[in-house]
Amino acid sequence: MSSQRMDKISSLIQATLSEIIAREVKDPRIEWATITRVKVSPDLRTARISISTIKDQEHLTNMIIALNKMRGFLQNRLNDSIRMKYIPVLHFYPDKNIPYAFEIMEKISEVVPEIIKFDEEDEQELDGE
Secondary structure: OOHHHHHHHHHHHHHHHHHHHHHHOOOHHHOOOEEEEEEEOOOOOEEEEEEEOOOOHHHHHHHHHHHHHOHHHHHHHHHHHOOOOOOOEEEEEEOOHHHHHHHHHHHHHHHHHHHHHHHHHHHHHHHHO
16 A cells, blocks of 8 residues: 555544544543554554653553553544544554653753853853954
8 A cells, every 4th residue: 555545544543533532532531632643554454543641651651541442432433434444453552752852852951051151152252352
């Protein structure tokens, strides 16, 4: 299957599933869920869904467990909303890119003041010459 078609299907599943979760799921463990990425297998039989939240890691872990338990309901609702020969089996995973991005931003913020300080010292040396 073409990569472009897989990307379109992934985007469609992401948008539709986000809407289903926002409108129909009333479970408090699913509050603040954000689907950050959907990756379907080439045969369209499985979908790996990355989830993030603005809440803590414990909430994210409980959210992933709850989403995987309600997988059947979500697949049925997806089947009602999207016309495909096969609706992929959904597998929910925590998105590890967002905590990693925060970690990198934190490291940059530690280094940036040093860079700014270094630039100011260089500027003072140039002005003094």
